[in-house]
Amino acid sequence: MDSRSFFHHALTVDREKCRGCTHCMKKCPTQAIRIINGKAHVDPKRCIDCGVCMDVCPHKAIGIEQERFNQIFTYPRRVAIIPSLLIGQFEEEYSEEQIINALYDLGFTDVYYGEFGADILRVLGKSTSGYADETPVISSYCPAVIRLIQLSYPSLLPNVNLLRTPAQITALYVREKLEREGVDSEDIGIFYVSGCAAKVGQILTWKSKKNSLIQGGLNLDTLCNILLESVKKHSVNDKERRTYHPVPFITEQSFLWSLVGGESREMSHRTLAIDEIHNVTEFLELVEDDRHEEIDFLELRSCDTGCTGGILAPRNRFLATQRIRYQATKHPSSIPRELSDEILSFKDTLIREIKGERFPQHHALQLDTDPQRALVKLEKVNEIEKILPGIDCGLCGYPSCRTLSEEIAQGNASIRSCCVLKMKHPKQFSRLEKIWGDVIQKR
Amino acid sequence: MHLNYSVKARDFTSAGSVSSAIKKVLKQLNIPPADIKRIIVALYEAEVNIVAHSYGGTIECELSHDRIELTISDEGPGISDLTMAMTEGYSTATEEVREMGFGAGMGLSNIKKNSDVLAIDTAADSPTIIHMTFNLKQGG
Numbered sequence: 001m002d003s004r005s006f007f008h009h010a011l012t013v014d015r016e017k018c019r020g021c022t023h024c025m026k027k028c029p030t031q032a033i034r035i036i037n038g039k040a041h042v043d044p045k046r047c048i049d050c051g052v053c054m055d056v057c058p059h060k061a062i063g064i065e066q067e068r069f070n071q072i073f074t075y076p077r078r079v080a081i082i083p084s085l086l087i088g089q090f091e092e093e094y095s096e097e098q099i100i101n102a103l104y105d106l107g108f109t110d111v112y113y114g115e116f117g118a119d120i121l122r123v124l125g126k127s128t129s130g131y132a133d134e135t136p137v138i139s140s141y142c143p144a145v146i147r148l149i150q151l152s153y154p155s156l157l158p159n160v161n162l163l164r165t166p167a168q169i170t171a172l173y174v175r176e177k178l179e180r181e182g183v184d185s186e187d188i189g190i191f192y193v194s195g196c197a198a199k200v201g202q203i204l205t206w207k208s209k210k211n212s213l214i215q216g217g218l219n220l221d222t223l224c225n226i227l228l229e230s231v232k233k234h235s236v237n238d239k240e241r242r243t244y245h246p247v248p249f250i251t252e253q254s255f256l257w258s259l260v261g262g263e264s265r266e267m268s269h270r271t272l273a274i275d276e277i278h279n280v281t282e283f284l285e286l287v288e289d290d291r292h293e294e295i296d297f298l299e300l301r302s303c304d305t306g307c308t309g310g311i312l313a314p315r316n317r318f319l320a321t322q323r324i325r326y327q328a329t330k331h332p333s334s335i336p337r338e339l340s341d342e343i344l345s346f347k348d349t350l351i352r353e354i355k356g357e358r359f360p361q362h363h364a365l366q367l368d369t370d371p372q373r374a375l376v377k378l379e380k381v382n383e384i385e386k387i388l389p390g391i392d393c394g395l396c397g398y399p400s401c402r403t404l405s406e407e408i409a410q411g412n413a414s415i416r417s418c419c420v421l422k423m424k425h426p427k428q429f430s431r432l433e434k435i436w437g438d439v440i441q442k443r
Numbered sequence: 444m445h446l447n448y449s450v451k452a453r454d455f456t457s458a459g460s461v462s463s464a465i466k467k468v469l470k471q472l473n474i475p476p477a478d479i480k481r482i483i484v485a486l487y488e489a490e491v492n493i494v495a496h497s498y499g500g501t502i503e504c505e506l507s508h509d510r511i512e513l514t515i516s517d518e519g520p521g522i523s524d525l526t527m528a529m530t531e532g533y534s535t536a537t538e539e540v541r542e543m544g545f546g547a548g549m550g551l552s553n554i555k556k557n558s559d560v561l562a563i564d565t566a567a568d569s570p571t572i573i574h575m576t577f578n579l580k581q582g583g
Contacts, residue, residue, distance in 0.1 A: 155476030289462060289483050366473035371579065372508035374472040379444050381471075406471075 007147060007362075008208060009047050010065045010200035011054060013040050017061035022394040024053035024062060029277045030151065035397035045364045048147035049198040050277050050302045051311030064197050064312065065204065066219050069226065072107060075189025075215065079174050080108040081167050082193045084115055084255045085307050087327050088320035089224050094231055096247050096327055102230040104245050112174055113250040114192065115257040117166025118266065119335055120173055122251075123343040124350060131355055133158040136272075136287060136295040139263055141165050144198035144302035145280055146359055153284050154361040159298075164356045166257060167192055171213045172353050176346045188215075195220040196303065196310035220312040249339060255328040258307040259321055261299070269296035276304040367410060380409040388418055395419040446504040450493040450517075455543045458494045461502050462487040472506070475580050481557035482511055482577050488550040489515040489573055495540045496520075497571065508579075515573040523567035529555065 020038040032046035033053060040061070042053070054062040072078045080103050087096050103111050132138070138159045140146055149156050164172070171190045178188050192214050194200045203217035256262045264271035272295050274283050280300045286292050303309030308317040308324070335343075343350075367381070368374035381402075388401040396417035398404040407413035416422070446468065448461045462483050469479045486502070493500040493515065500517030522528045528535070529551045536546025555561050560576035 152470075155480050285463065285466075288480065289459070289466070289487055290480075291459070291487070361476075363470075363473070363476075365470045367471050369473055370508075371472050371474055375444055375506060375508055378468065378471055378506075382444075 007044065007047075007049070008201050008204035009042065009044050009049055010197045010204060011042060011047065011049060011051070012063050012065055013042065014061045014063060015039050017059050019059055019061070020397075021058065023056045023058060025397075025399050026394055027052050027056045028399065029281060030148070031399050031403055033399065035394075045362075046151060048144050048151060048302075049196075049201045050144040050148075051197040052277065054197065054311050064200055064219060066200075066222060067216050069106075069218065069222070071216050072189055072191055076187045077110065077178060077183050077189065078108045079110040079112065079171075079178075079188065079190045080193065080218075081112050081114045081170055081174075081190060081214070083167070083195060083220075083258055083307065084113060084250070084324050084327070085195050085258055085310070085313060085320065086193055086220065086223070088308055088324040089220065089313060089315045090228075090231075090323070092323070092326075094228075096330070098231050098234075099227060100247050101245050102227045102234065104243075105230050105234060106226060108191075110174065110178075111245070112170050112248050113255070114165075114167030114170055115254040116248065116250045117164075117169030117173070118254040118257050118263075119249075119251050120169050120343050120350065121163075121166070123335060123340045124347060124354075131162040132160060135159070136292055136298045137161050138287075139297070139299045140356070140359075141258075141263060141299075142198065142301045142303075143202040144196070144277070145300045147198065148277070148280070148302070149284065150359055150362040151364045152281075153288055154363050155288055156284065157359055157361060159287070160359055162355050162358060164354055166254070168213055168356070169350070169354065172350055173343065173346060175213070176349055177342075190214050191216045191218055193218045193220055193223055194310075195307055195313045197312070198302065199310075200312075220310070221314050224314055249335075250331055251335060252328045252331045252333050255331050256324065259324060260301065260306040262306070264297055264299040267297040270294055271297040271299065273299040273301075275301040275306050275309070277302045367406065377409045381405045384408050384415065387415070387421070389420040389424075391420065393420065444506045446506070448502045448504075450490055450500050450502060452494060452497055452499040454494055455545070458491050458545075459487055461490050465502075465504055468504075468506070469511070472508075474511075478577065478579050482513075485554045485557040485575055485577075486513055486515075488553045489513070489575075491545055492550050493517050495536055495543075495545050500570075510579060511577040513573075513575045513577075515571075515575075517571050519568060519570050521567050521569040521571055522563075522565045525563060525565060 018039045020035045022035060024040055025033040025035060029050060029052060030046045030048055032043045034041050087099060090099060100111055136159060140161045149160060174190060175188055179185055192203055194203060194217050200217055200219060203214055206212045206214055260275045261273040264273045274280055305317045305321055308320040313320060366374055367377040384405040385402055388405060390401050392400040396404050398407060404413060404417060408415055450461060465486060466483050497517035498519055503514040505512040527533050531552045534546050540546040558575040559578045562574040565571040
């Protein structure tokens with residue numbers, strides 16, 4: 001797979017609004033951002049779509065790509081796959097039934113919970129951790145974490161669970177079910193609601209491939225706005241509603257799946273659930289060094305408090321978590337016989353498709369692909385770093401003196417970028433240029 | 444390229460910091476992940492050994508494109524029975540060290556398993572010098 005088609009990045013920088021203030025650059029956990037000509041640029045090779053930059057931008061210059069809502073009407077059968085997170089975005093006064101029915105009012109013909117896929121797995125008797133070559137098995141649910149592993153921890157790729165996510169399994173099931181009812185495969189459009197940049201990017205990456213399970217994505221914040229308007233309008237004349245749609249089936253425990261500990265609770269043996277990208281990074285270092293003790297399964301989530309902390313989730317993440325917990329208690333704890341029989345009737349197809357593609361390595365930290373040249377560059381990096389002030393002010397447009405050294409050694413930046421050196425020793429530059437002449441380039 | 448670090452005895456909270464620093468360097472050199480893993484596992488064991496068993500020491504790392512050499516030296520007290528020390532599960536660690544979660548007796552055997560060439564120079568009441576060589580796969 002070539003590097004261009006590798007990831008679709010959903011984060012975009014609005015050049016009008018960006019003031020090159022360096023907030024995003026300094027907080028980016030993978031040092032993917034540079035300020036060039038006064039504007040933030042995201043290096044697609046290093047970005048993992050975690051959304052931290054968008055969260056810290058004081059000028060609202062970072063946004064997330066969005067597909068048009070009307071795309072759903074290209075398909076006669078329009079399936080919404082929603083995360084329980086969607087319900088968490090609404091205050092108690094809006095009932096789950098109201099929200100679900102508002103989705104139908106918007107034009108969807110079918111609505112399913114993404115986490116219902118966890119119920120399907122339970123019926124199929126599949127242990128959800130069974131699809132990795134090494135332990136501890138790492139959950140593949142959070143796409144930002146998977147990208148982080150692909151970029152920075154490639155030695156842990158054999159630990160990543162290849163089992164499809166619950167939403168994908170739900171999509172497989174829905175498609176099979178509708179086709180059995182006689183609906184033409186091409187008439188079915190399955191849309192997934194994403195609460196974060198990484199999931200939007202993941203859907204757009206899938207979409208670029210043939211025979212994608214999911215035909216498009218809807219951003220959670222936008223959908224919440226549309227739903228809220230619709231709910232308000234319809235609640236008045238609820239009695240006049242011609243068709244009433246019941247809440248789609250999901251068990252209590254699956255409803256809790258996307259909260260921290262929701263996935264690992266399903267696993268046997270020793271499990272650990274870790275949320276927030278820095279915590280995740282810290283733990284991946286330990287796993288990489290074989291210092292993770294006897295952990296069998298790792299649930300890793302890039303966002304603080306798990307998916308409720310997603311950048312597209314408008315409501316306070318603690319309140320959203322609370323609503324999901326409360327709402328879960330209204331759902332049954334077991335799957336009715338008729339439903340499990342129906343799921344089992346699709347068993348062969350589901351099991352055949354249950355495993356996703358292997359995640360390729362996409363290591364981006366090396367100074368050169370050739371270790372010998374990388375070594376020469378590394379020696380240069382260390383020498384240049386000694387000259388730089390080491391205060392990581394970011395005025396050069398790089399997140400740290402170390403990253404500037406690396407870019408100079410690779411021929412991508414000039415030592416003249418350093419404003420501190422320029423002020424301190426204006427005359428020394430020609431001497432420095434003599435030393436580092438071969439690596440100095442004007443940007 | 445040559446890297447040099449010192450390791451303090453009994454400083455369990457910092458044990459592993461040299462391994463982490465060297466791991467970052469190895470990643471930048473595009474060394475195959477499997478090689479990085481075995482180097483770091485062996486190095487980490489040796490680093491913990493200095494902390495848990497010695498009076499302090501140094502870690503030297505010599506990098507070339509096809510080979511990594513690590514020299515781990517301490518100031519004593521040395522290993523009196525090296526054959527026993529190399530046995531899996533054999534440990535001379537004190538209760539204090541074991542309580543910290545170290546001292547399972549896997550250190551030296553893990554180092555041997557992961558390195559390509561291993562030389563240990565030691566005796567009772569003398570410094571210990573461990574020299575490990577890792578040959579790298581080509582075309583990482």
